[in-house]
Amino acid sequence: MDGMLALAADNLLSPIILFFALGLLAAFARSDLSIPEAIAKGMSIYLLFAIGFKGGAAVAANGIDATLILSLVAGVVLSFAIPMVAFALLRVMTGLSVTDAAAVAGHYGSISIVTFVAASSVVTASGLDSEGYMVAVAAVMEAPAILSALWLIARFDKGASDMEAGLMREILLNGSIVLLVGSFLIGWITGTEGLDLIAPFIVTPFQGVLCLFLLDMGLVAGRGLREAKGVLKPGLFLFGVIMPVVGSCFGLAVGLLLGLSTGGVVLFMVLSASASYIAVPAAMRVALPEANPSIYLTLSLGVTFPFNLTLGIPLYVAVATALTGG
Amino acid sequence: MQTHQAKRVEITIESVMESRLTKALVDAGVTGFTILPVLGGSGRSGQWSREGQVSRAGGMVAVVCIIRPERLDGLLDAAFGVVERHIGVVCVTDCEVLRAERF
Numbered sequence: 001m002d003g004m005l006a007l008a009a010d011n012l013l014s015p016i017i018l019f020f021a022l023g024l025l026a027a028f029a030r031s032d033l034s035i036p037e038a039i040a041k042g043m044s045i046y047l048l049f050a051i052g053f054k055g056g057a058a059v060a061a062n063g064i065d066a067t068l069i070l071s072l073v074a075g076v077v078l079s080f081a082i083p084m085v086a087f088a089l090l091r092v093m094t095g096l097s098v099t100d101a102a103a104v105a106g107h108y109g110s111i112s113i114v115t116f117v118a119a120s121s122v123v124t125a126s127g128l129d130s131e132g133y134m135v136a137v138a139a140v141m142e143a144p145a146i147l148s149a150l151w152l153i154a155r156f157d158k159g160a161s162d163m164e165a166g167l168m169r170e171i172l173l174n175g176s177i178v179l180l181v182g183s184f185l186i187g188w189i190t191g192t193e194g195l196d197l198i199a200p201f202i203v204t205p206f207q208g209v210l211c212l213f214l215l216d217m218g219l220v221a222g223r224g225l226r227e228a229k230g231v232l233k234p235g236l237f238l239f240g241v242i243m244p245v246v247g248s249c250f251g252l253a254v255g256l257l258l259g260l261s262t263g264g265v266v267l268f269m270v271l272s273a274s275a276s277y278i279a280v281p282a283a284m285r286v287a288l289p290e291a292n293p294s295i296y297l298t299l300s301l302g303v304t305f306p307f308n309l310t311l312g313i314p315l316y317v318a319v320a321t322a323l324t325g326g
Numbered sequence: 327m328q329t330h331q332a333k334r335v336e337i338t339i340e341s342v343m344e345s346r347l348t349k350a351l352v353d354a355g356v357t358g359f360t361i362l363p364v365l366g367g368s369g370r371s372g373q374w375s376r377e378g379q380v381s382r383a384g385g386m387v388a389v390v391c392i393i394r395p396e397r398l399d400g401l402l403d404a405a406f407g408v409v410e411r412h413i414g415v416v417c418v419t420d421c422e423v424l425r426a427e428r429f
Contacts, residue, residue: 223375285340
């Protein structure tokens with residue numbers, strides 16, 4: 001227990017969390033601090049490129065095995081299954097309509113790549129090993145949850161429409177996935193030598209860029225919370241905190257069953273615990289325009305993302321370390 | 327200077343629907359339009375600002391078309407098919423243009 005508290009304290013006092021908190025506070029205080037849109041986009045491209053490339057290089061260094069394929073399959077299954085659990089919890093805990101509940105559930109089956117990047121950083125800082133291919137697991141977990149959300153609508157709401165032609169192509173080929181998977185493959189092909197060549201660009205500045213990016217995420221999350229405070233009823237807020245813990249249990253079970261390293265288990269927990277706020281909201285606006293965006297964006301970005309970043313990640317690290325003996 | 331009657335159609339719609347709308351307009355024979363970014367606003371779905379968006383999901387764009395009056399119904403039918411279920415505003419105003427052959 002002492003170890004868990006120490007880890008939580010270390011995490012809370014790390015630069016990335018403190019910059020996120022600064023962004024939140026600045027937004028709550030209505031400061032005019034803002035990161036220009038183009039710079040925020042540039043930073044997200046940098047982070048995806050760096051994390052993908054490093055993951056690919058790690059796979060090249062350690063080789064591939066059957067666990068990689070099983071992890072990818074498990075990621076897809078979890079992304080399909082978690083929205084079902086989230087939907088059931090939402091219907092019990094909140095008064096959301098079927099459409100809103102399905103839309104929110106879809107977000108929780110998908111992943112937050114920024115939470116994954118932050119967790120990777122914590123795992124590395126904690127001296128834990130993790131499988132480089134977890135980046136690929138993150139990529140395959142983006143989209144299946146959207147299909148689950150649409151299936152939930154079709155199953156429980158007779159007036160719902162089918163998925164529009166072309167939407168799945170847009171989801172699978174969205175810029176984040178293309179860059180993440182592409183960088184992963186290039187890192188895999190070029191291996192450690194390739195990594196050595198660009199390490200001054202993607203290794204050393206990584207933490208600084210992540211701090212600045214999380215400052216922006218804090219500003220965005222704070223503004224979202226401020227503008228949508230009327231939406232956030234107690235039941236919904238509770239769901240936003242409980243669901244990541246429930247999701248992380250699925251990730252924990254899968255990670256342990258697959259025999260992943262301690263860091264790998266942590267990252268599987270984080271992927272299962274996090275909620276999308278980039279790919280899925282865009283898909284939901286196209287496929288389910290009747291669902292209220294302020295509910296799912298406030299929950300995923302304003303509640304679950306800060307929870308995972310501040311308390312969730314140290315919790316997952318502590319649990320995974322205790323259960324794997326890591 | 328000789329001017330000609332025309333209709334100016336301004337459609338403010340979610341960013342994620344932009345390509346669908348412009349495709350529907352092109353399919354309906356509308357050859358010219360202009361797309362403008364929207365900085366923010368307020369409506370039935372609440373207040374929003376481009377600054378606070380983490381993805382395209384929350385942003386809006388304005389698509390402006392200037393067409394001959396007789397082509398208005400075709401354009402509105404095409405636009406309605408896309409915007410019907412979505413947040414947005416469709417606004418038609420009279421305007422005058424130079425060089426009618428371009429519209």
